[in-house]
Amino acid sequence: MSAPARDLSPPPTAEIEADVADALAEDLGSGDVTAELLPDIADSAYLLCKEDAVVCGRPWFEACHRALDPDVRIDWRVAEGERVSKGTVLALLHGRARALVSAERASLNFMQTLSGTATVTASYVEAVRGTGTRILDTRKTLPGLRLAQKYAVRVGGGVNHRIGLYDTVMLKENHVRAAGSISAAIADARAKHPQLPLIVEVESLEQLREALGAGCDRILIDDFDAPTRREAVRIARGAPFDGRIPLEVSGGVDLAGLRAIAEDGVDCISIGALTKHVRAIDLSLKLGPPPG
Template sequence: MSDAFVPHPDPAPRLAVAAIDPELIHNNVLGALAEDLGSGDVTADLLPAEQIGEARILTRESAIICGQAWVNACFQQLDGRVKLDWLVSEGAHASAGQVLCTVSGPMRAIVSAERSALNFLQTLSATATTTATYVNAIRHTRTRILDTRKTLPGLRHAQKYAVRIGGGMNHRMGLYDAILIKENHIAAAGSLSSAVGKARSLHPSILVEVEVETFSELREALAAGVDRIMLDEFELEELAQAVTETDGRTALEVSGGVGLDRVRAIAETGVDYISIGALTKHVRAIDLSMRVVLAGDSRHP
């Protein structure tokens, strides 16, 4: 997430495809505030109880901004009188030094909610920014970027929302909404075909994906009629061959150790999806800050 990040020319917010249950946001925020405030903010006690003021949240680096609903909830959970005015839309690009939001209201609530609010914003903006970087790298292809389940505990829905804001797509949310058959499942079931057959009989309406390591397994998976095949440890030439052999009969996914140095070449083989754990696992938080605005202070734009 350096200032070298260049957004796609169409950075329009993707709220229609990135909606998230407000109750999930509420629960995230309650947990964050509880662990930070404990029995109460003893430093905020230094401020007059009815002092009203204003602060500004700004970014110190280029980023795709994500997480505004969590920020709003942090402040308003502490005091409903706090008002937020966002100057950058959710999912839009912000430049280093840009003011993202003004926050006005009771100062005790503003300073008490600051850290929790910024923690959400810096983490989710990091995920969205990282995702957008990968998406932009393969935009000339038809391949789509997927996330994985390698998320921060308690923030899976939030981070997967951020992936969507960044232009990516979600893989399965958990172990309950899709079947991914891997080597150990195949060994326990006796064969790939047996595992797929059992999956179809138990969960006929759920997507079934199989991870394969050889062309023999690829052909068996195709014969079994799976919904998606994950290609494990295939070289670029082998990926291209797999695309040719599959000929659109089922979707192909590449996963494992994909970085920006390889993602373009992998996408250009013609695979349908590339899943990348780094979108949610290796993110470095965006550098944000909040500054109280003092009357007559010319340092603030």
């Protein structure tokens, strides 16, 4: 099975510009007193990647520099989503020296964070390659950067779960307890939010059969051991359900155990670590031409 094409569509421009405005306001405050010491002349710079990575964050990097110098020229040497090796020069910049320096930290913060998210996502996607299992993100994102990080997940080859609490209904133990049963909770959710996707978490094979019979858009089998998980797949894909409702695994999943879970036949695995345990990629922006 071939991998689906990555969605490299960034968030709306207004969202990116708002992210950048907040970052620059945080960094610059009343003015960059250090950059003022530099002559305000035309200069060049280069963006260096200091480790292997998947490149992500170009729209934010560009917006940071253009906010301070609308005439800056950025010549990218790599594409968004491209894998690069340590020592790769990602871009050459030409603009006003003070603006290049003032935008440096904010632009790098976006680029290193989003490249980190894309890079770790790509490693999870690679681990399940050929199984048909999709890697999903979660809502465990850095405050204020949810759309940016979910974009980075897509760049890394992953798939976005719900964006927030408003675009998908997710039924868990408390909802089932309040409604009295899985079926009753599903009926209530469908009646109140018929236009929204519905995900149901189940805690047993009995609840799984009930959710499959009642109907929903995805079923979350959380904390099932391997034999129970494989039986859940057999039930969901057998008659009369015939695999119409995909199964998702979540919780306590790490890279080492990922392949085994995927090979059990589940459709999706959601990983909070993609956006929660962020390790920034080591990048630097240096004035002057690149070496060599």
